[in-house]
Amino acid sequence: MNKLIVLSGHSGSGKTSVMRQVMSNEVVSFTTRKPRQGEIDGVDYKFISLEKFEELKEQSKLIEKVEYSGNYYGIDQEEFENKMSLGNAFVIVDYHGMQQIKKIYSNCVTVFLYTPYDQAYNQMIKRGDALDKVEQRLRSYYREIENKKYYDYVVRNNAGKFKESIKVLKSIIDAEMLSI
Secondary structure: OOOEEEEEOOOOOOHHHHHHHHOOOEOOOEEOOOOOOOOOEOOOEEEOOHHHHHHHHHOOOEEEEEEEOOEEEEEEHHHHHHHHHOOOEEEEOOHHHHHHHHHHOOOEEEEEEEOOHHHHHHHHHHOOOOHHHHHHHHOOHHHHHHHHHHOOEEEEOOOOOHHHHHHHHHHHHHHHHHOO
8 A cells, every 4th residue: 555645734834845855746636726826737736616626526526625715625536546556645735634634545644844934924925925815824824833733743844944854854754655
């Protein structure tokens, strides 16, 4: 049975940047939000309409679904099975998504990645997020930080220490892959 790395963290924590340096087999989520500048449909997310999301939900095709900042996110069964059939994989979800995935796929390792509040704020501004969106998304920062106690591992991603964060995450994943 292949292992799934489930990564969570608050907005601006560097989840995607760090994980894509460590692993390449990503389970890609659907989202109803609009793409950010530079995001690619099918790579970063599968961007869909709210109607399409509702349709997938009604057909019970989503193994994980959450609402975050007024947008919906979810992973469909087919995407999940395809990626897991290729080998060890990773998925980026929030705390509620992590709980849902753990219920259906027990061979997973959960990791929470975080940065200090000011670094998250600066990272989101740097990537081009609108100020009102940054403030809206960071309203849940402290609540998300509280949930880190429910994860197998917690990694702090410090500004200017990107390579160290990658190294730490890689060593966690390598150790977990040995325990299959």
